[in-house]
Amino acid sequence: MTMRRTALKPADAQQASIANVAERAGVSIATVSRVLNGIANKASAETVARVRQAVAELDYRPSSAGKSLRQRQSRLVAVLAANLANPTMAAIAASTEVALRQQGLVMVLCDTHDDPKLQDEYLREMRAQQARAIVFLGAVASPMLDLMRGGPTPLIFVNRRDPGDPNGDFVGIDNVQAGRDVATHALAHGIRHPALIHAPLASSATRARVEAIVESFAAAGHPIPPSLVLGPAEKEHLAIGYAAARLLQRDGADYDALICTGDLIAFGAHRFIEESARPVSLPIYGFDDNPLNDWVAPWLSSVLIPYGTFGQAVAELIAEDREGGDRERVLPHKLVERRRS
Amino acid sequence: MTMRRTALKPADAQQASIANVAERAGVSIATVSRVLNGIANKASAETVARVRQAVAELDYRPSSAGKSLRQRQSRLVAVLAANLANPTMAAIAASTEVALRQQGLVMVLCDTHDDPKLQDEYLREMRAQQARAIVFLGAVASPMLDLMRGGPTPLIFVNRRDPGDPNGDFVGIDNVQAGRDVATHALAHGIRHPALIHAPLASSATRARVEAIVESFAAAGHPIPPSLVLGPAEKEHLAIGYAAARLLQRDGADYDALICTGDLIAFGAHRFIEESARPVSLPIYGFDDNPLNDWVAPWLSSVLIPYGTFGQAVAELIAEDREGGDRERVLPHKLVERRRS
DNA sequence: GCAGCAAGGGTAAACGTTTACCCTCAACAA
């Protein structure tokens, strides 16, 4: 426990710094930095070799703090999810993390609970962290968001578009087409008056799906009566589905299928039906197609959204030198049919 | 686009620095720092007020980079999860994030895929980030882990204990007691020869559960024959359950209940049974009791693990001045009975 | 009258990087 720390000594259990590497390689700090950052024409092959060896021997890694301070930018990418308990968000987060890592970036995951206050709190924190980019998994309108839009930090919106600017960077599927696909499939299978259960229409994705479905049925000559379009004001998707199914039963509604704007909503509705005195068996449609569906919901036809590839798209948008704004990555979807039970 | 940047000017769209605050409040940088860090007896009430006002006006937040560099420690807490797609891990991560935030810490979530190489990669990265602590959601043995154990960074193991040191900091339930609870409940309900499906025994949690169940049945005079204890070498819990159920059918095994060491395993087994020609209805037990169970698995009795409170426990361990190692937080569990269908 | 102390606050070093700028040397052209 003696007080030895002579500035350039190899450092006991400490993490090696660039100075240690420089000393060991017999060059200046600047040279080490240049070698590590691949600045050409600034070091002979021999010097490069010496530096690399010193780095390996000391198991050196540049300090993030030092780097961030100097370049006024960190390697952190914030992912602000509206609800981490939602398996969909978790899936996107997981794929994003992998893709970011390949670029040497680090994902910071936050749960905004769809709360503007909390979202702002995180945005402030991430500004203090000098985050490289901010990814929204279900953004909500908020003052800080307005303030940061147009700022230097790239803002990327996944699934749900920027509530304040429909042209912001976006990764997701073509929700209008997906809605049409579901309607087309249902119509082709003889469905004529489905009930439509949707999440809050604040989300651009939900809105697009609902509109496309309603319009498709109307265009086919089978308009969906407003009484069959439900969006109970519950907080969770599961509860929304459950409540809607109960409403339908209470009103003695007549419908020949259930179309839900999300799988979890479908789970909720299905649960109510199963619990009811005389469970009926009718086609149920959802969106997302969580991997768990094959195991727990073989009764659910769902639009498969390739969440596993979302991360790659997000990472690409971050890496690009975003020349002229307005970028979007529209990924392919596919309706997966399941109808046993 | 003129090149104005006179060191202390209010900074255009830039984030305000402590120097800006000091200038605005008419005090030195040191004073601002002391006020913000609550150092007593170093500023008059009036000065404190002026500083706070300047902070508010500039919407100032200390730069994480500057802080980290100076104090050789960041506010990042790494959470290394074995598998983010597992809803259980996601639930723990979500609660941890909330608890950490209350302490002004930031969670960094990583997915190690149960791979020692990847876990080491993350450990290295987090050392470079000077992480405040590292939380393992399912740790696996690895060289870097051995190296960091005993180092200055607190290592906290959740659910699964440190594979290299059973006395490391731990948050989880009493798995032995949980296993006994399941066995007791099953025995009390007339179950005499259950099949036991388990995940890889590398996990201390799984091992404890399996042993407790086997011993309990043996003690009750109804030993479980080895042929009814299965642990197929699949990668995913779902696949393990599915494969095990198939094995049982193939061998024409005789069992009156299914006990699985995880809910997802139960999902897999249940799926196989449902798909089979003549689905049988028999009690199924699991562990975890994911919130989704109420909605998608009303047939599953499961040990409810209070994942929502895990985060708080983790945060407490991090905050504590861990005087004398060997700390653990054993949280209460409860068997939730479901047996419709 | 003065030593001692506490309150209040400023100065400057240090943390680990990156990079603008400078220097030297050799090669080469005029």
Place this chain on the structure above:
DNA sequence: TTGTTGAGGGTAAACGTTTACCCTTGCTGC
């Protein structure tokens, strides 16, 4: 000979904090 150029590499400033150390002032106790 004298410039010019390019490679190779060192010096030092700057990024935003925290904190050890110093200084001044007013008060207390003797």
